[in-house]
Amino acid sequence: MSRYRISHRTAYSYGAPVIQSNHLLHLSPRVVDNQRIVSHTLDIEPALASRRDRTDFFGNPTTLISLEREHTELSVQSSSEIDVTDVAPPAFEATTPWQGFPSGRQALPAEIIQFTCPSRYASASALLYEFARPSFPVGMPMLEGTRQLMQRIFEEFQFDNTTTDVSTPVEQVLQQRSGVCQDFAHLQIAALRSMGLPARYVSGYILTHPPEGEVKLEGSDASHAWLSVWAPETGWVDFDPTNNLVNSPEHITIAYGRDFGDVSPISGVLLGGGKHTVSVAVDVRPSD
Numbered sequence: 001m002s003r004y005r006i007s008h009r010t011a012y013s014y015g016a017p018v019i020q021s022n023h024l025l026h027l028s029p030r031v032v033d034n035q036r037i038v039s040h041t042l043d044i045e046p047a048l049a050s051r052r053d054r055t056d057f058f059g060n061p062t063t064l065i066s067l068e069r070e071h072t073e074l075s076v077q078s079s080s081e082i083d084v085t086d087v088a089p090p091a092f093e094a095t096t097p098w099q100g101f102p103s104g105r106q107a108l109p110a111e112i113i114q115f116t117c118p119s120r121y122a123s124a125s126a127l128l129y130e131f132a133r134p135s136f137p138v139g140m141p142m143l144e145g146t147r148q149l150m151q152r153i154f155e156e157f158q159f160d161n162t163t164t165d166v167s168t169p170v171e172q173v174l175q176q177r178s179g180v181c182q183d184f185a186h187l188q189i190a191a192l193r194s195m196g197l198p199a200r201y202v203s204g205y206i207l208t209h210p211p212e213g214e215v216k217l218e219g220s221d222a223s224h225a226w227l228s229v230w231a232p233e234t235g236w237v238d239f240d241p242t243n244n245l246v247n248s249p250e251h252i253t254i255a256y257g258r259d260f261g262d263v264s265p266i267s268g269v270l271l272g273g274g275k276h277t278v279s280v281a282v283d284v285r286p287s288d
Helices: 110-116 126-135 142-156 170-176 181-194
Strands: 002-025 035-045 050-055 061-067 071-084 199-206 224-231 235-240 251-257 266-272 276-286
Touching: 002 199, 071 251, 110 199, 126 142, 126 170, 126 181, 142 181, 142 224, 142 235, 170 181, 181 199, 181 224, 199 235, 199 276, 224 251
Parallel strands: none
Antiparallel strands: 002 061, 002 071, 002 266, 002 276, 035 071, 050 061, 199 224, 199 251, 224 235
């Protein structure tokens, strides 16, 4: 078991006063099978008019906040301490062949079948089916095919944070062969859904390691994204195409949904503000 301390600070600076704003936060870690929440706090400035903690449709803890005083800055600081237990890799070859995977409303429960359906950022298509197909020859066990598809994305795509944004379609990511973790997760999810397989988007953090001989800089980490795939023999299994990892003990889960749109760390609406800038500082460290 590993214990991690996570600090995630988001700061907004507005060019004009914000008269009122309302935000939905996905910053509180959720309980999953291999994860225990030791502590978690949210510190928000300026003072809130109201705060409501609730659970969303997917079981993620969320926080709804409202600010009714005029302000030009907003700071949201999430601090967590979390225990993560190692999970053994699945028996990839022992899972159901992808062509024999049950389909249809009668074959799977709704909480599984919903992750085979199109979503805003991860919709199935013929192009994505053709991209995934080489990893899924006839008779290929579904999780072994998923592992091979993950490895192809890791090897064939370049990590580049200048070529995409949240609105970039997965078909464009496929064409240009570059993007960030969010793009690679959406790409693999959409490709798997094109094969009729259930895949969900996972947001969270990953422990990063500085180059040998260098010191890790405070706040130099970032939010991370990967995916989970469901097989009848294993339940949900995590795959990280950005790093070519399966069920990594250095991943910390915050939330999951159909795609990024379901689990954006901070979203909302505001009155006023004009142009604004956003700075994000994330720090993930093993606990002493």
